[in-house]
Amino acid sequence: MLETLPVKGRAPKTGYTREQFGQAWADVDHNGCDTRNDILHRDLTGITTRSGTRDCIVTSGTLQDPYTGTTIHFVRGEKTSSAVQIDHVVALSDAWQTGAQQIGAEQRRRLANDPLNLLAADGPANQQKSDGDAATWLPANKAFRCQYVARQVAVKHAYKLWVTQAEKSAISSILSGCKGQAVPTATSPTITWTPRSTTSTKGASATSTSRSTSSTHRTGSRTTGTTGSGDSGSSVSYKNCAAARAAGAAPIHRGDPGYSSGLDRDGDGVACE
Template sequence: MRALRQDIARRITTASRRRRDGRIPLTGRHWALLVGFALTAVLVAVGLGLPTPRQAPSVPAERVAQARAALGGLHVVAARLRPPVDYQRSAFGQAWTDHGGVGAAGNGCDTRNDILRRDLAVTKSVATTSCPAAVAAGRLRSPYSGREIAFARGAGSAQVQIDHVVPLAYAWDMGAWAWPAPRRMAFANDPANLLAVDGPSNQAKSDLEPGRWMPALRGFWCQYAIGFLTVSAAYRLAVDEASRRTLAAALGECPAE
């Protein structure tokens, strides 16, 4: 490799080896090496990394069976419903409240920090007004993209975001608009419906249902479908036909034990 780089440098600096049109003759091996150097330089310069492929982990057959049963029990509608009342985030209560009545509610930490501590490899904690042991630093392998993210509390903390597996706006359309306020608050803070993910994936998903969005990392489709169906069944939400087909197909890819 070193000899090949030196050969390239020699050809670039030796005028006698130039062709009549002034260009420097490089072999296929030279061009491949140059392209590789250039790509590496670009990735390092902009701080990007390619998603790391991971082998899809096995899933207990019992969980897959339960998810299939949940799918079979959901009320299916032709398309996403249009409720008589427009969606408002405030209808689900204060964001990340510690008083949602589910999970670790009442432990003195807001829901966001509860999920960060559950999903990240935490390396540093700090006391804040909303949590005596808030996550200050850690690492996350995003289940949606496979990207590894170094999380640091502060200006760049939005690199890691907390996603509602079943989006609040979708839940609203599919029945949550008629729920009492405490049920909506519980839904918004239920750990079963929350995942720490990379910011770009969360922004791309927005409030889209499975029929229009699934994680970029296909190896996570099985787990995503199980989570979506488990929550939808627990809260008795309807599902649109396109999403039902997508979720059924995702369950078909589950690498059961």
């Protein structure tokens, strides 16, 4: 599949904005839950959910992090949510510079919300990656690199994107040591290593039952937090929606940490949609 991808130089980043890929974490599968929470449901185990949200909003769970090989105990909260972020395996900026400018707004929206292109991951590792491709960033967990670059190839193939020569060389070098590596699918990634250490997030010890988004379809509206027209009153704040998304907090519902009416442009109680 890698050999079928065109090899070209990067196009200019001119015109790139997150909005070119549609609403952040849209409910593209119409199951009543945004994409971020869908991926948390898929990739975390032992999850708990907020009552009144039709099992949508994940409040805690455990991630066997593919990028660092560590175990992260996730708890939703103003100081803890950013410990687990949802990474675009092919970064949206990279996609923009390798063909996404030409595929149309709807295809870009699908790319940004496609489970094939999304992984729950360690927040600091995701921040370090930024918009890097395989030539500039690879997971510290070497046991996951075969699956990681194979997923990038699958995404670029699916959305008719190209690779740079440096990117192709890096991917090819890794895949040369990945005997039998299959093309990944949108379902839960295969975790093939034993976590080397454990990191804890304060307040993570809660019992729960998990559920799969593939077998549960939520309908109707979901509770978006406490009622009222003011801000959340939380000590956490975001300068803008870009900062909220970088922290993995968007969309932010009224009553959630970090909600601000200044970020909620249409006043519907959901900021940074």
